[in-house]
Amino acid sequence: xxxxxxxxxxxxxxxxxxxxxxxxxxxxxxxxxxxxxxxxxxxxxxxxxxxxxxxxxxxxxxxxxxxxxxxxxxxxxxxxxxxxxxxxxxxxxxxxxxxxxxxxxxxxxxxxxx
Amino acid sequence: xxxxxxxxxxxxxxxxxxxxxxxxxxxxxxxxxxxxxxxxxxxxxxxxxxxxxxxxxxxxxxxxxxxxxxxxxxxxxxxxxxxxxxxxxxxxxxxxxxxxxxxxxxxxxxxx
Numbered sequence: 278x279x280x281x282x283x284x285x286x287x288x289x290x291x292x293x294x295x296x297x298x299x300x301x302x303x304x305x306x307x308x309x310x311x312x313x314x315x316x317x318x319x320x321x322x323x324x325x326x327x328x329x330x331x332x333x334x335x336x337x338x339x340x341x342x343x344x345x346x347x348x349x350x351x352x353x354x355x356x357x358x359x360x361x362x363x364x365x366x367x368x369x370x371x372x373x374x375x376x377x378x379x380x381x382x383x384x385x386x387x388x389x390x391x
Numbered sequence: 392x393x394x395x396x397x398x399x400x401x402x403x404x405x406x407x408x409x410x411x412x413x414x415x416x417x418x419x420x421x422x423x424x425x426x427x428x429x430x431x432x433x434x435x436x437x438x439x440x441x442x443x444x445x446x447x448x449x450x451x452x453x454x455x456x457x458x459x460x461x462x463x464x465x466x467x468x469x470x471x472x473x474x475x476x477x478x479x480x481x482x483x484x485x486x487x488x489x490x491x492x493x494x495x496x497x498x499x500x501x502x503x
């Protein structure tokens with residue numbers, strides 16, 4: 278009965294590789310988000326999708342590409358991984374993306390780039 | 392300078408004490424203010440939500456917003472060891488589509 282799930286939970290890879298992180302929510306929400314949390318615990322929004330449409334697209338290297346095949350899924354693909362990409366990536370979802378909607382976070386994917 | 396400033400701590404208190412957390416911000420457009428709790432190796436979960444200025448109480452938790460000073464607070468009464476976590480403030484302007492600006496988080500340790 279997990280609300281927001283992410284796979285994988287841990288990802289260790291070499292510089293220059295391409296990797297994907299998957300996110301799924303079973304809450305029936307319309308809006309999904311990707312956040313990056315760095316080593317100092319600072320949580321920063323990267324992207325959001327509402328009903329498969331890109332809504333928020335922060336200043337993020339274009340090596341990061343989100344993809345929403347349907348409103349229950351939001352994946353994050355990262356090309357040519359760099360050391361600075363090491364972080365915990367959180368997926369979240371909310372009912373409609375309104376300011377008053379609660380965002381529900383997944384458990385995170387801990388990415389380590391060697 | 393970050394839009395939202397929060398002391399990272401750690402803040403260590405004995406069980407039963409009042410925990411006082413706060414954030415300052417620079418963007419006067421922020422209208423929605425939240426506190427999230429994050430346990431180690433878990434995702435953040437919403438604790439309190441306040442719109443504009445004022446106080447809100449929920450059990451042992453009280454959130455305060457002072458927009459004139461651009462300052463928000465969270466108080467935890469009768470703290471328990473299970474309250475040990477990182478507390479993140481977050482805020483957003485109107486029509487932000489959920490674009491939250493987070494503080495860096497304050498680590499709280501409640502010792503038995």
